[in-house]
Amino acid sequence: MASGAYPVQLLHLPGGGGQWCNLGAAYAAVTFLRPQGQSLVLYAAGPDGQPQRIVFVYPILPGDAFERLDGATLSWAEPESGNGFALCFLDDAACGAVCGAIAPVVRSPAVDGIADTLAGLRVAREDGAPAPGGGDIAARLAQLSIGRP
Template structure:
């Protein structure tokens, strides 16, 4: 088994109108959070042999790109679920133990937190105070100049 890949049962609930509203077990797999190109940070499921050993080389059977703002829910200690916003399909991973579920949840958490939203109240308060006092906005008011500096500073 690859480092950081945990055995799971993969479940699927089709969007309303398909599958009769019942969860289907899609089988056993190994779950991990990996960086894939061009998807970026993704929840990746790898195939498992019938005897429970992971195949070499690793064969990916499912990839879900993790985006800021995605909603993953830990239903109980060992079950993680989410819904695709576009299709409405729901998925769940049932881990063997709470620790494995916690490890995957911990790897997902930094990705789904949107840096644009974290600390937004402090940023807005700073802008409001600067405007009221007649001082320039934090970080300078000219966004075009700031973007130019960023693009020049990076190779």
């Protein structure tokens, strides 16, 4: 049984194109599974209507592109196959809760804040001030350049 599971309709779009196909109703949750790690998991309802049996697992990796199409629809495509999937939630709040659970996983720590870092380097260069971290970044990069005499 999954805590924080929300009712959804799962839709599938084949990688080669075609039309969206409704694969049925399930409950969606973001859960840690072994060995997959943090995953978007869909559960089938048991006889009592509660989420019970796993029917679909999508491991969430840093850099995955999930898109909230509207307030209550979340979609993504598998990079390898191009298969598209969409979850249609009953309301915006349920979709928001699942999106909120996915967001920290897909954010790649290596690129967090890179725009601010690059903007700081650009401003320092334009103002003639030393770049953050000391020294002129252009001169430092030129020294590292391959083929420099």
